[in-house]
Amino acid sequence: MKRSGAWLVRYALEQVGVSYTFGIPGVHNTEIYDELNKSGSIQPVLVTHEGGAAFMADAISRTSGNLGTLLIVPAAGVTHAASGIGEAFLDGIPMLIISGGIRTDSDKSYQLHDVDQHALLAPITKKTYKIATHGQIVPTIYEAFHIAHAGEPGPVFVEVPVNLQLFPGEVSLPAAFASAKESVVIDHEAIQKAARALYDANNPGLFVGWGAVDATEELVSIAEFLNAPVSTTLQGLSTFPANHPLHTGMSFGKASVPASENAFKHCDCMLAVATRFAEIATASYGVEPPEKLIHMDINPNVFNANYPAEITLEGDSKDLLKELLIALRALGEPKTDGGTLAASISKDKAAYYEEWFKHDSVDRVNPARFFAELRKQLDDNAIVVADDGNHTFLAAELMPIHTSRGFISPTDFNSMGYATPAVTAAKLANRDKQVVGIIGDGAFLMTCMETLTASSLDLGGVYFIFNDGELSQISQAQEIPYNRKTCSVLHEARFRGVAEATGCEFICISKTSGCKEGIRQALEYAAQDRPVIVDVRVDYSKRTRFTKGIVKTNLERFSMGNKARFVGRALLRKVTG
Ligand SMILES: Cc1ncc(C[n+]2csc(CCOP(=O)(O)OP(=O)(O)O)c2C)c(N)n1
Numbered sequence: 195m196k197r198s199g200a201w202l203v204r205y206a207l208e209q210v211g212v213s214y215t216f217g218i219p220g221v222h223n224t225e226i227y228d229e230l231n232k233s234g235s236i237q238p239v240l241v242t243h244e245g246g247a248a249f250m251a252d253a254i255s256r257t258s259g260n261l262g263t264l265l266i267v268p269a270a271g272v273t274h275a276a277s278g279i280g281e282a283f284l285d286g287i288p289m290l291i292i293s294g295g296i297r298t299d300s301d302k303s304y305q306l307h308d309v310d311q312h313a314l315l316a317p318i319t320k321k322t323y324k325i326a327t328h329g330q331i332v333p334t335i336y337e338a339f340h341i342a343h344a345g346e347p348g349p350v351f352v353e354v355p356v357n358l359q360l361f362p363g364e365v366s367l368p369a370a371f372a373s374a375k376e377s378v379v380i381d382h383e384a385i386q387k388a389a390r391a392l393y394d395a396n397n398p399g400l401f402v403g404w405g406a407v408d409a410t411e412e413l414v415s416i417a418e419f420l421n422a423p424v425s426t427t428l429q430g431l432s433t434f435p436a437n438h439p440l441h442t443g444m445s446f447g448k449a450s451v452p453a454s455e456n457a458f459k460h461c462d463c464m465l466a467v468a469t470r471f472a473e474i475a476t477a478s479y480g481v482e483p484p485e486k487l488i489h490m491d492i493n494p495n496v497f498n499a500n501y502p503a504e505i506t507l508e509g510d511s512k513d514l515l516k517e518l519l520i521a522l523r524a525l526g527e528p529k530t531d532g533g534t535l536a537a538s539i540s541k542d543k544a545a546y547y548e549e550w551f552k553h554d555s556v557d558r559v560n561p562a563r564f565f566a567e568l569r570k571q572l573d574d575n576a577i578v579v580a581d582d583g584n585h586t587f588l589a590a591e592l593m594p595i596h597t598s599r600g601f602i603s604p605t606d607f608n609s610m611g612y613a614t615p616a617v618t619a620a621k622l623a624n625r626d627k628q629v630v631g632i633i634g635d636g637a638f639l640m641t642c643m644e645t646l647t648a649s650s651l652d653l654g655g656v657y658f659i660f661n662d663g664e665l666s667q668i669s670q671a672q673e674i675p676y677n678r679k680t681c682s683v684l685h686e687a688r689f690r691g692v693a694e695a696t697g698c699e700f701i702c703i704s705k706t707s708g709c710k711e712g713i714r715q716a717l718e719y720a721a722q723d724r725p726v727i728v729d730v731r732v733d734y735s736k737r738t739r740f741t742k743g744i745v746k747t748n749l750e751r752f753s754m755g756n757k758a759r760f761v762g763r764a765l766l767r768k769v770t771g
């Protein structure tokens with residue numbers, strides 16, 4: 195049969211179950227856009243910038259069972275999207291990127307958008323493909339779908355030259371898509387050893403990352419069986435419910451909240467699940483896991499990379515945790531301490547909140563009061579999206595997440611500008627859930643036009659801007675060593691104007707006392723499918739444990755000479771201004 199390349203792309207995307215594509219049309223992909231316009235199952239979404247498109251595709255993958263997909267123009271669309279592709283790559287998020295490609299049936303040089311996109315994307319994708327014939331289109335997209343999900347997930351890029359899209363070519367009837375789950379052979383001996391080590395430990399503990407986000411049930415059962423505290427990475431914040439009595443908080447050690455620090459102080463055997471012990475997860479490598487470290491991950495390259503493990507378990511965390519639970523139960527009765535650990539976690543959590551509540555935020559919004567009110571008004575299954583900055587760590591320390599996939603944030607690529615488009619897309623894929631963003635003012639300025647995409651689609655996302663007038667995560671770090679805030683004080687922006695420009699509702703919460711009504715009103719607008727921008731005049735005068743912890747860890751690591759140089763300069767600038 196004869197089919198155009200654009201038809202074949204649509205067929206393959208429908209087969210693999212893609213629901214949305216994000217991007218902007220250009221001369222190299224309008225033929226595919228025209229095909230998608232005819233699709234009964236795929237909605238092509240127009241964005242304002244391909245950077246937003248990539249963050250949206252990422253958020254689709256993180257918050258729904260769907261594969262986040264981009265449909266963009268070559269070169270300029272690809273470079274604009276690169277930040278979101280990089281984020282998906284380092285955070286292990288499946289993504290499919292389809293771009294047009296320059297003509298392969300022309301002998302002309304200097305075609306529009308002519309760059310080597312594959313070289314450009316090689317470091318931030320799992321694989322890239324350049325389609326050469328009509329017959330390759332469907333099998334390549336099937337393979338791309340498979341690779342995006344296999345092992346540690348990530349982005350896969352497919353370039354479809356425009357001439358193939360436009361003109362029909364001879365192909366055999368394409369096969370229907372059949373997904374195949376790759377399974378790693380489970381090392382049962384290692385499972386037995388891990389179960390024994392955990393069962394025999396006096397103070398076992400669990401540390402879990404995003405890769406275990408669909409294994410919450412198994413994690414809860416194991417934690418309860420061992421009566422073990424559970425801390426998570428930043429990215430993995432939603433893997434374990436914060437309202438479970440054994441949940442302690444983000445990370446462990448001196449940069450974590452007191453409940454985590456105390457519960458893990460005497461940890462003598464740690465089960466680390468689906469974490470790479472990367473820089474953020476370890477608060478700049480400041481954590482000290484016990485010698486008896488059991489490390490479970492789908493990617494064996496992470497084992498012993500930063501912390502030596504006594505036992506390694508390769509495979510899908512859900513499969514392995516199921517086996518581990520069986521092995522643990524075979525060893526004896528569940529452990530119990532009569533509720534002592536749970537009581538001390540609960541006491542530490544309450545005391546930490548109290549410490550924040552007591553902090554005088556003068557005429558601004560106390561972050562702990564804001565999050566306490568937000569938690570009270572949000573449903574358990576709400577999705578919270580944080581950007582990157584001080585607000586992220588405030589959210590991590592003060593906003594309890596109750597549901598798996600209920601928190602997403604750009605972590606290891608650490609790209610500011612993520613949250614606004616991500617709220618828009620998360621709401622698109624989860625219309626029945628509340629979706630709220632916690633977004634730094636600097637981050638909002640980067641991608642705030644994706645609120646226009648939300649209003650054009652009647653998506654009631656809530657965009658809480660943590661407005662402190664600074665790029666605070668950086669200005670806080672500049673304050674002591676430099677006594678200067680070079681390029682980290684923002685130009686004043688009137689966010690009401692953004693709301694007006696994009697057709698969003700607007701609310702300003704200027705003081706703590708305004709939180710209850712401001713949040714209520716915002717959620718009410720959102721429930722009526724109205725996106726709402728909320729200008730939260732937040733107080734940043736109290737530091738997070740995370741920020742204090744990493745500053746200390748990094749300074750301690752300096753050589754004596756460099757320490758003296760930094761401290762000397764700080765003192766001098768304190769005196770001279
Ligand atoms: C694309 C990008 N540029 C710069 C940075 C460095 N950076 C990390 S956090 C941060 C400050 C963010 O400011 P804002 O969005 O206002 O959040 P706040 O820290 O004030 O809560 C900056 C500039 C980054 N992570 N990503």
Ligand SMILES: [Mg+2]
Pocket residue numbers: 583634635636660661662663664665666
């Ligand atoms: Mg800020």
